[in-house]
Amino acid sequence: MPEWFKLLGIAIVVVGLALKLRTTLVVVMAALVTGLLAGIPLLSSEGIFENLPYLTKPGQPGIINMLGRAFADFRLMTLFIITLPAIGLAERYGLQEQSARLIRRIKVATVGRLQIVYQLFRVLHGILGIRLNGHPPFVRPLVFPMSVAAAEAEAGAQSVDDLPIQRVEDIKAAASASENYGNFYGQNLSPVQAGIQLVLVTMAGLGYTVSAWSLVLYAIPITTISIILGALQFWLFDRRYRRRIAREKAEVRVQ
Amino acid sequence: MIVLLAVSPASILGALFSLDMVYALTGVVLWIFAAMTFADRGNPRRIGTGCFWVTLGVIFIAGSLMPHWLTGLLVILMVALDGAGRVARGRYDETTDAEHAREADRLGNKIFIPVLVIPFVTFGVAVIFRFRGMDANAGALVGLGFGGISAMAMGLLLTGGKARAMMDEGRRINDAMGTVNILPQLLGSLGVIFTAAKIGDLIAGGITSVIPQDNLFLLVLANCLGMALFAIVMGNSFAAFPVIATGVLVPLIIKPFGVNPAMVAIITLTAGSSGTLMTPMAANFNIVPTALLNMRDQYGVIKFQLPYALTIWTLHVILMWAMIRIF
Numbered sequence: 398m399p400e401w402f403k404l405l406g407i408a409i410v411v412v413g414l415a416l417k418l419r420t421t422l423v424v425v426m427a428a429l430v431t432g433l434l435a436g437i438p439l440l441s442s443e444g445i446f447e448n449l450p451y452l453t454k455p456g457q458p459g460i461i462n463m464l465g466r467a468f469a470d471f472r473l474m475t476l477f478i479i480t481l482p483a484i485g486l487a488e489r490y491g492l493q494e495q496s497a498r499l500i501r502r503i504k505v506a507t508v509g510r511l512q513i514v515y516q517l518f519r520v521l522h523g524i525l526g527i528r529l530n531g532h533p534p535f536v537r538p539l540v541f542p543m544s545v546a547a548a549e550a551e552a553g554a555q556s557v558d559d560l561p562i563q564r565v566e567d568i569k570a571a572a573s574a575s576e577n578y579g580n581f582y583g584q585n586l587s588p589v590q591a592g593i594q595l596v597l598v599t600m601a602g603l604g605y606t607v608s609a610w611s612l613v614l615y616a617i618p619i620t621t622i623s624i625i626l627g628a629l630q631f632w633l634f635d636r637r638y639r640r641r642i643a644r645e646k647a648e649v650r651v652q
Numbered sequence: 653m654i655v656l657l658a659v660s661p662a663s664i665l666g667a668l669f670s671l672d673m674v675y676a677l678t679g680v681v682l683w684i685f686a687a688m689t690f691a692d693r694g695n696p697r698r699i700g701t702g703c704f705w706v707t708l709g710v711i712f713i714a715g716s717l718m719p720h721w722l723t724g725l726l727v728i729l730m731v732a733l734d735g736a737g738r739v740a741r742g743r744y745d746e747t748t749d750a751e752h753a754r755e756a757d758r759l760g761n762k763i764f765i766p767v768l769v770i771p772f773v774t775f776g777v778a779v780i781f782r783f784r785g786m787d788a789n790a791g792a793l794v795g796l797g798f799g800g801i802s803a804m805a806m807g808l809l810l811t812g813g814k815a816r817a818m819m820d821e822g823r824r825i826n827d828a829m830g831t832v833n834i835l836p837q838l839l840g841s842l843g844v845i846f847t848a849a850k851i852g853d854l855i856a857g858g859i860t861s862v863i864p865q866d867n868l869f870l871l872v873l874a875n876c877l878g879m880a881l882f883a884i885v886m887g888n889s890f891a892a893f894p895v896i897a898t899g900v901l902v903p904l905i906i907k908p909f910g911v912n913p914a915m916v917a918i919i920t921l922t923a924g925s926s927g928t929l930m931t932p933m934a935a936n937f938n939i940v941p942t943a944l945l946n947m948r949d950q951y952g953v954i955k956f957q958l959p960y961a962l963t964i965w966t967l968h969v970i971l972m973w974a975m976i977r978i979f
C-alpha cells in the first residue's frame with residue numbers, strides 16, 4: 398500500500414464536511430481511518446486487552462488509547478463551560494441591554510466606523526480571555542441594527558425600506574466580518590485562550606517548552622495589523638458609499 | 653501525627669487549587685446541566701442529550717484517573733450519540749426582552765461586575781501561581797475555573813436570582829453551542845493521531861521535494877500556505893496547527909535555522925485564521941451569520957472577507973520571514 402493512502406483521513410474530512418455530515422462523527426472517522434491505514438492497532442496491548450489478536454499489536458499504543466488520552470489532555474479547551482452559568486445569569490438580568498445602552502452613548506456617525514469600534518471591542522474580549530462567537534449575541538441584536546440606523550441617517554432615509562437592498566446586504570456582510578476579524582486575531586492576547594493553549598501543548602509534544610506569555614507577546618504584531626487592515630477596509634467601505642450618494646444627488650440636480 | 657497536621661493544610665490547598673479540581677468542578681456543572689436535561693420534557697431528545705453531557709462530565713471529573721482506553725470509548729459513545737442525532741436543544745426557564753430591559757434599568761452597569769470577575773480572578777490566580785514559582789499557565793486555567801465559580805456567587809448576590817434559574821441559563825447557552833463545544837478537543841485529538849500516523853512527515857516530504865531546504869523565504873511561504881490550505885479544508889486553524897507544526901514548522905524552520913519557537917508558532921496559527929476567513933467549512937463563522945441576518949447570498953460574508961484574508965495572509969509570510977531575519 399503506498400504511503401500517501403494515509404491521506405485518506407484528510408479526504409474524509411473534506412468530503413464529510415462538504416456533504417454537511419456531523420462534524421464530530423467525520424473527525425472521529427478520519428482519526429480511526431488514518432490510524433488504521435498507518436498500521437496503528439485499535440487498542441494498546443495492556444491490562445485486559447493484553448495480547449488480544451487483531452485489535453492489538455505488542456508494544457504499540459492503540460488509536461482508542463491515544464484518542465482518550467488526547468481528549469483528556471485537551472480538556473483545558475472546553476473549560477469555558479464553567480463560565481456559562483454566570484454569563485447566562487448576567488444575560489437574564491440585562492447584560493445585552495446594558496451593553497447596547499453603553500454602545501449607543503458612543504456617538505458613531507457611519508457604518509464603517511461602527512465596525513471599527515466593534516472590532517476593537519472584540520479584541521478587548523480576547524485580552525480579557527473571553528472566547529465567544531459574537532454573531533448571535535452582538536451582531537444580530539446590536540451591531541446590525543445600529544449600523545442600519547447609521548446608514549439611514551447618512552442617506553437621509555426614514556426607514557430600512559428606503560435604503561437600497563444591496564446597501565443593507567453589504568452592511569450585513571461588513572458586520573459579520575468585523576466580528577470574525579476581531580475574534581480571530583484578537584483571541585490570542587490572553588494566556589488562557591484555547592489557541593495559545595493548543596500551541597503550548599503541541600510545541601511541548603514536539604519537545605519545545607514555550608511560555609504562554611511569550612506567545613501572547615508575539616501575537617501582538619499580527620493583531621495590530623489586523624486592526625489596521627480592518628479599519629482600512631471599513632474606511633473604504635464608507636467612502637465608496639459617500640461617493641455614490643454624492644453622485645446620485647448630483648444626477649438628481651442635473652435632471 | 654504532628655507532622656501530618658503540619659503538612660496537610662498546604663497539601664489541601666494544593667489539591668484545591670489544582671487543574672484536576674477545576675476539571676472536576678466543570679464536570680459537576682455538566683452533570684447539573686445533564687440532570688436538568690433528563691427532566692426537560694420540552695427536549696425531544698432529552699435522554700440522548702442528557703447522556704451526552706453526563707459522559708462529558710465523567711471525562712472531566714475522572715479523565716486523569718480513568719484508563720485511556722475507557723476515555724477513548726466514552727468519546728466514541730458521545731460522537732455516536734451526536735452522529736445518531738440524539739443531541740438536541742430543550743426548553744429553558746427564560747425571561748422576556750422587556751424583563752431584561754427592566755432589570756437593566758434596575759441594575760445598570762453593576763451587571764458587568766460578575767462578568768468582569770472572570771478575567772480578574774483568572775489573572776489574579778495566574779499571578780499568584782507565578783509568585784509561588786508554579787506554572788502560571790496552569791494558574792490561568794485554575795483561575796478561569798474559580799473565576800467562573802466566583803462570578804456565579806457574585807451574580808446571585810447582586811441580582812438576587814435563583815441558583816436553579818442560573819444553571820438553566822447556563823444550560824441554554826451550552827445547548828445552543830451544542831456538540832460544537834467538544835470540537836476543539838476532538839480536532840486536537842485528530843492532530844495527535846495525524847502525528848502518530850506521521851502525516852506531517854508525509855506532507856513535509858512533499859514540500860521538501862519541491863522546495864530547496866536552504867531557502868528560508870520559500871519555506872516560510874510553504875509553512876503559511878500549508879496552514880491556510882489546511883484551515884480551508886478543515887474549517888478551523890486549530891486542527892491544522894499540529895499537522896503543520898509537526899511536518900513543516902519544527903523540522904524545516906525551527907530546528908535547522910535555530911528560530912525562537914514561540915515567535916513563529918503563533919504566527920503560523922494565525923496564518924491559518926486567514927484561511928478560516930475564506931472557507932464555507934467554517935460554517936459557524938461564515939455561513940451561520942448569513943442565516944442569522946437573512947442574507948440573500950450564502951457566501952456574502954466570505955466574499956466580503958476575501959480581500960482582507962488574502963492581504964493579511966501575505967503580511968503573515970512577510971512578517972514571519974522578516975522577524976526570523978531580524979531576531
